[in-house]
Amino acid sequence: MSEFPPCPKCESPYTYEDGELLVCPECAHEWSLTASQNDAAVIRDSNGTPLADGDTVSVIKDLKVKGSSAVVKVGTKVKGIRLVDGDHDIDCKIPGIGQMGLKSEFVKKVAE
Numbered sequence: 001m002s003e004f005p006p007c008p009k010c011e012s013p014y015t016y017e018d019g020e021l022l023v024c025p026e027c028a029h030e031w032s033l034t035a036s037q038n039d040a041a042v043i044r045d046s047n048g049t050p051l052a053d054g055d056t057v058s059v060i061k062d063l064k065v066k067g068s069s070a071v072v073k074v075g076t077k078v079k080g081i082r083l084v085d086g087d088h089d090i091d092c093k094i095p096g097i098g099q100m101g102l103k104s105e106f107v108k109k110v111a112e
Contacts, residue, residue: 004033043089049109055081057090057107070097077110078102 004015007024008031015022021030043051046060056079063072072094081102082091088101 043083043104045108046105047108051081051083051090051104051107051109053082056110056112057081057092058110059102059106060108061106063102063106065097065100072097072100078107 004017004022006013007015007027007029009029010024010027012024012026014026015024017023017033018030020032022033023030045051045057051057056077059072059074059076059078062074064070065072076094078090078092078094080092083089084091084101086101087103089104090102090107092100092102094100
């Protein structure tokens with residue numbers, strides 16, 4: 001078996017080293033073994049700005065609400081976000097819609 005850790009993207013055990021990077025032959029994901037684990041834990045918005053609990057963000061694209069005919073419009077400001085683990089990085093309360101989970105790739109941090 002390989003002495004390298006499994007792929008963080010697809011969990012394949014068949015990773016190999018290519019120079020300074022580790023490569024997954026199944027999904028073609030490349031990552032650095034020396035990269036700190038703290039970098040992976042930082043949640044970033046669509047522009048790459050780190051997010052923190054309590055930040056105010058703005059939605060950058062119309063988002064359909066699953067199971068409803070409601071739509072979160074572009075430019076909707078969401079105050080007091082809470083960062084969580086999982087598929088949706090952000091828990092928040094959206095005005096006019098209610099409690100919702102958002103992906104960080106669809107928001108940008110608003111300067112306060």
